[in-house]
Amino acid sequence: MAEPVDLARMTAELHALRDETLAAARAATDTAALEAMELEVLGKKGRLTAVLRGIGGLPAEDRPKVGAIANEVRIAVEGALAAAAQTLGSKELDARLAAERVDVTTPGRPIRRGSLHPINETIGAIAEVFAQFGFVVYEGPEVEDDTTNFRMLNIPPDHPARDLWDTLYVDLPEHLLRTHTSPGQIRVMHQERPPIRALLPGRCFRYEAVDASHASEFFQVEGLMVDEGTTMADLKGLLDQFAHAMFGADRATRFRPGYYPFTEPSVAFDILCVICDGAKCPACSRTGWMTILGAGMVHPVVLGYGGIDPERYQGFAFGMGVERIANLRHAVPDLRLYLENDQRFLGAFR
Ligand code: 2NL
Numbered sequence: 512m513a514e515p516v517d518l519a520r521m522t523a524e525l526h527a528l529r530d531e532t533l534a535a536a537r538a539a540t541d542t543a544a545l546e547a548m549e550l551e552v553l554g555k556k557g558r559l560t561a562v563l564r565g566i567g568g569l570p571a572e573d574r575p576k577v578g579a580i581a582n583e584v585r586i587a588v589e590g591a592l593a594a595a596a597q598t599l600g601s602k603e604l605d606a607r608l609a610a611e612r613v614d615v616t617t618p619g620r621p622i623r624r625g626s627l628h629p630i631n632e633t634i635g636a637i638a639e640v641f642a643q644f645g646f647v648v649y650e651g652p653e654v655e656d657d658t659t660n661f662r663m664l665n666i667p668p669d670h671p672a673r674d675l676w677d678t679l680y681v682d683l684p685e686h687l688l689r690t691h692t693s694p695g696q697i698r699v700m701h702q703e704r705p706p707i708r709a710l711l712p713g714r715c716f717r718y719e720a721v722d723a724s725h726a727s728e729f730f731q732v733e734g735l736m737v738d739e740g741t742t743m744a745d746l747k748g749l750l751d752q753f754a755h756a757m758f759g760a761d762r763a764t765r766f767r768p769g770y771y772p773f774t775e776p777s778v779a780f781d782i783l784c785v786i787c788d789g790a791k792c793p794a795c796s797r798t799g800w801m802t803i804l805g806a807g808m809v810h811p812v813v814l815g816y817g818g819i820d821p822e823r824y825q826g827f828a829f830g831m832g833v834e835r836i837a838n839l840r841h842a843v844p845d846l847r848l849y850l851e852n853d854q855r856f857l858g859a860f861r
Contacts, residue, residue: 536592633833654686659698726834733829806830
């Protein structure tokens with residue numbers, strides 16, 4: 512049986528609870544403790560409720576008095592908890608602000624910028640020039656069939672011109688790694704109707720003893736124009752414009768006769784040596800000139816293989832090695848550098 516209750520004892524208990532809680536609130540060191548205290552004293556199963564449970568044992572006239580005291584205690588405790596919460600809360604905020612302080616004057620960590628690979632940068636520069644003449648970029652597959660890579664370019668299986676390319680074959684009958692981007696031009700002819708102005712950049716492959724100027728992968732950009740009344744004069748004018756855009760408006764150019772099985776007539780296109788300006792240095796093999804591309808009028812047989820009537824349409828085509836153009840643009844001495852992915856090299860082209 513619980514001890515008999517009377518007004519004086521309950522009053523004393525309530526005041527003791529108040530004084531104890533007020534002292535604890537002042538002593539609390541964090542807001543979590545205050546929240547626990549609130550639950551412990553004022554909560555539904557809290558100590559204040561527990562004391563008041565005894566109220567039924569009091570004489571009826573004392574009950575309102577205890578109720579009034581309990582109310583004062585509740586208000587005092589709530590007030591003390593709120594005041595302590597405010598003090599502690601602002602202390603905690605101050606501590607967090609101090610701990611998380613950011614010195615906005617500290618220099619930032621530099622973000623390392625990437626850059627285009629010099630081969631891609633060069634392809635972009637070439638495409639930008641030809642875009643001004645209406646040439647649109649196409650791409651063809653790197654694995655080609657023998658027919659498209661050789662036969663349709665007027666290079667039959669036993670043709671001696673095949674000795675010009677040491678071909679890498681893949682484990683698929685009649686298929687190979689393209690030796691030039693020309694088969695892509697054949698695909699464009701099959702896919703489009705004249706007038707055609709196509710530019711084909713891409714990776715090509717050949718079996719090669721690797722040195723400073725030979726790799727088993729390399730890039731080409733080829734161009735193709737097919738229309739009614741297209742002439743060699745159009746080709747010469749276009750290539751002059753190209754050379755002047757890439758190497759300067761005052762760079763001298765020349766055309767020489769050349770040979771390719773897929774063009775007739777064929778030409779080699781030279782610029783005056785960018786190293787010695789024609790003074791005949793080792794860079795131009797002491798000729799004063801550097802060949803930058805090969806070109807010619809598309810052979811009528813090749814137009815026919817492309818599904819184009821050579822009686823109605825004429826075309827010219829040209830092809831260049833991208834590494835060679837990039838070497839001249841950036842004075843790179845060895846094309847193996849393009850394949851090594853050495854950041855010290857690639858980072859030099861920002
Ligand atoms: C070179 C020379 C050349 C072509 C590529 C071509 C393509 C078709 C028809 C006719 Cl579909 N010609 N391409 C023509 C002449 C020269 O490239 O030495 N490139 C590195």
